[in-house]
Amino acid sequence: MLLIGNGYLVSRDEKQPFLQDGCVAIEKDTIMAIGPTAHLKTQHPSATFIDAKKGLIMPGLINTHNHIYSAFARGASLGGPPPRNFLDILEHTWWKLDRHLTLEDTRYSAYWTYLDCIKNGVTTIFDHHASYGEITDSLFAISDVANELGLRTCLCYEVSDRDGQDKMKRAVKENEAFIKASQNHPMQKGLMGLHASFTLSDATLDYCRSHLPKGSGYHIHVAEGIEDVYDSLKKYGKRVLHRLFDQDILGPHTIAGHCIHITPDEMDLLKETDTVVVHNPESNMGNAVGAPPVLELFKRGILIGLGTDGYTNDLFESLKVANILQKHHTCNPAVAWEEIPTMLFEYNPKIVSRFFTKSVGVLKPGYAADVIVADYIPQTPLNTHTLNGHLLFGLNGRFVTTTIANGKVLMKDRQILIADEERLMAKSRQLAQALWNRV
Structure with missing residues (x-):
């Protein structure tokens, strides 16, 4: 006891x-x-x-959208011109980084992220992983670290067409294998990770759907940048959430990250399909992609949680920023007092309950x-x-x-108490420097 x-x-x-x-x-x-x-x-x-x-x-605390693979970006200077928009940030930072990640890099990125979560009181983490330098077994490398450190985690690999069909299929296979392996794990679960509509063809979504184990769902970025909307309108003649609805991606076991550039009728789709939304305030501000209609989503009864998108592992920080972002965005100091705490302390546990058997987020018997x-x-x-x-x-x-x-x-x-932090971080620094040299 x-x-x-x-x-x-x-x-x-x-x-x-x-x-x-x-x-x-x-x-x-x-x-x-x-x-x-x-x-x-x-x-x-x-x-x-x-x-x-x-x-x-x-x-x-619970983080419903994180990116472990971003750990080695802290302090890095990867070259290239200053970003002009969100696509520049993806192409010259994140995609450049993840194309050079090895399994060992992924493993030590997980050590740092999970240890930082522990320091910030975060005990459950939903992660969206990418490491196109080495795909196979990457989720299992993260899983091993989560097991070792004792945290609850839901993992997925970011499927995308951006590096060709062979890697796309290997990414789907990694998701499929981990979802099946974690089905009976009390502390771990898997989802089919999808990058975003603009890097996923209809054929790829068909392929993902055909390899999705029964009972699982998806974790995808939705309309994070306006470019995602333009791409969907140009290629498919419909907005992002309409396209995902038509492709049978939405539903109660799907997490839609961001949802910034969406319309009222797209909100209706989220509500009707009972799809989860996750807001990531610091990341949205840092990437200059805009502020999502958090208050309207909340008002419509859509289950919307709070995540960090890899920007931080401090959910108290995200609580503050989410609060002031909605005040700034609406030019109304009276808003967000109730909604944002509810998202973190009530809705994040509800999101966990959709994927894990044991209830979390309340100090209560059982x-x-x-x-x-x-x-x-x-x-x-x-x-x-x-x-x-x-x-x-x-x-x-x-x-x-x-x-x-x-x-x-x-x-x-x-x-x-559960790891030699000094040794792990010394090794992490060595691997990060080697990664920067390769990039």
């Missing part, structure tokens, strides 16, 4: 959302009880106790034992009504001191 107590407990359970001096009781991989610290310590006197030291005790502790001493009253204001304005990922995933303590008092 493991107890985490002596802190402000934020359960995200409507029946018991907040305890001033709360405690979580964990047995193996499952939450058994929550309650006052003294009460649970009395009930379980022999349990191991982690002292939250008056900080916040919360469910582990749920997965994903728990984090943040070193935060409030300067104003902290309660159910003020909580989201404290999270929005008071925290970032580095406030997290302890991270527990599926009942396993991965970090305690800011010390990584």
